Amino acid sequence: MCTAATYKTKDFYFGRTLDYEFSYGDEVTVTPRKYPFQFRYMGEKKSHYAIIGMAHVVGDYPLYYDGINEKGVGMAGLNFVGNAVYQEVSDDRENVAQYEFIPWILTQSASVKEARELLGKMNLVGTPFNEKLPSAGLHWIIADKEKAITVECMADGLHIYDNPVGVLTNNPPFETQMFLLNNYMNLSEKQPENHFSEKLPLKTYSRGMGAFGLPGDLSSASRFAKVAFTKMHAISGEGEAESVSQFFHILGSVDQQRGCCEVAEGKYEITLYTSCCNADRGIYYYTTYDNHQITAVDMHHEDLDGSSLSLYPLVTGEQIRWVN
Numbered sequence: 001m002c003t004a005a006t007y008k009t010k011d012f013y014f015g016r017t018l019d020y021e022f023s024y025g026d027e028v029t030v031t032p033r034k035y036p037f038q039f040r041y042m043g044e045k046k047s048h049y050a051i052i053g054m055a056h057v058v059g060d061y062p063l064y065y066d067g068i069n070e071k072g073v074g075m076a077g078l079n080f081v082g083n084a085v086y087q088e089v090s091d092d093r094e095n096v097a098q099y100e101f102i103p104w105i106l107t108q109s110a111s112v113k114e115a116r117e118l119l120g121k122m123n124l125v126g127t128p129f130n131e132k133l134p135s136a137g138l139h140w141i142i143a144d145k146e147k148a149i150t151v152e153c154m155a156d157g158l159h160i161y162d163n164p165v166g167v168l169t170n171n172p173p174f175e176t177q178m179f180l181l182n183n184y185m186n187l188s189e190k191q192p193e194n195h196f197s198e199k200l201p202l203k204t205y206s207r208g209m210g211a212f213g214l215p216g217d218l219s220s221a222s223r224f225a226k227v228a229f230t231k232m233h234a235i236s237g238e239g240e241a242e243s244v245s246q247f248f249h250i251l252g253s254v255d256q257q258r259g260c261c262e263v264a265e266g267k268y269e270i271t272l273y274t275s276c277c278n279a280d281r282g283i284y285y286y287t288t289y290d291n292h293q294i295t296a297v298d299m300h301h302e303d304l305d306g307s308s309l310s311l312y313p314l315v316t317g318e319q320i321r322w323v324n
């Protein structure tokens with residue numbers, strides 16, 4: 001399971017949890033403007049927007065899971081197994097393989113509006129990267145400081161939805177996730193009043209009872225509701241440290257602890273990493289399951305006019321500050 005979210009204070013923030021039972025070998029990866037980006041059907045892009053994000057790099061090719069570009073657009077891919085059905089290659093469309101969808105959008109779009117124009121011309125096809133890395137069944141969130149959209153390619157075609165909560169998890173499809181929020185419309189950050197019955201002297205006995213019924217399990221629909229509620233009520237200062245801290249708290253509300261979600265005998269899904277990008281400033285912050293210290297990579301500290309990738313392997317060991 002995975003969860004993605006957006007957050008706005010003075011700057012725009014975009015990030016996700018990557019929940020899985022193993023790591024593919026992830027690195028924070030900066031793709032500069034002159035990196036020759038090879039697209040399967042669309043040829044090579046010699047010059048484009050720079051990207052920073054999390055990727056598995058194979059033979060100098062960045063397979064991005066999530067990222068932002070230098071124009072402040074963010075995009076993340078999350079599992080959509082069983083529902084994702086990709087399109088066929090077609091001569092009159094711009095054919096984009098699922099593994100190159102993030103760079104296709106982020107190298108060329110300065111806004112969600114521009115991303116939508118690209119989506120209108122393309123076919124999202126299931127061509128695998130290679131025989132060892134088959135096609136991944138995903139859906140995506142694309143966002144900038146103005147708006148967010150969800151992209152789902154299903155048996156009946158490519159769907160693009162406005163995403164007014166700025167949240168994405170996994171199955172079921174996005175429209176159903178949004179519908180299920182109706183179940184929680186009564187929840188509040190305020191203490192509840194007794195509407196149950198005037199004939200009963202019901203009263204609150206604990207703080208936080210306004211959100212009684214907000215799910216806390218790890219299913220995708222429950223995480224959607226939990227993180228949407230948390231994000232919609234989140235309050236923080238406008239500064240960078242306060243905003244980043246609050247963002248990690250938002251995604252922390254759906255953190256997955258080892259042992260709570262068994263996916264095979266003795267195998268557990270955990271939150272491998274949590275990311276928070278400042279999309280205005282080009283900074284990728286992350287924590288990992290065993291490293292709670294926030295690590296940051298700033299794309300503007302790299303030569304963005306260069307042509308080679310910059311790779312930062314994840315810092316995974318716990319950093320403990322001893323004070324005596």
Ligand SMILES: C[C@H](CCC(=O)NCCS(=O)(=O)O)[C@H]1CC[C@H]2[C@@H]3[C@H](O)C[C@@H]4C[C@H](O)CC[C@]4(C)[C@H]3C[C@H](O)[C@]12C
Binds near residue numbers: 019020078128135
């Ligand atoms: C496993 C990841 C998704 C995690 C997730 O959503 N978990 C939820 C599980 S569940 O639904 O609740 O069961 C996805 C996100 C991005 C994916 C990667 C990216 O799409 C980039 C390439 C794409 C290649 O086709 C396959 C390898 C790969 C390197 C992908 C491996 C894997 O499928 C990743 C890492």
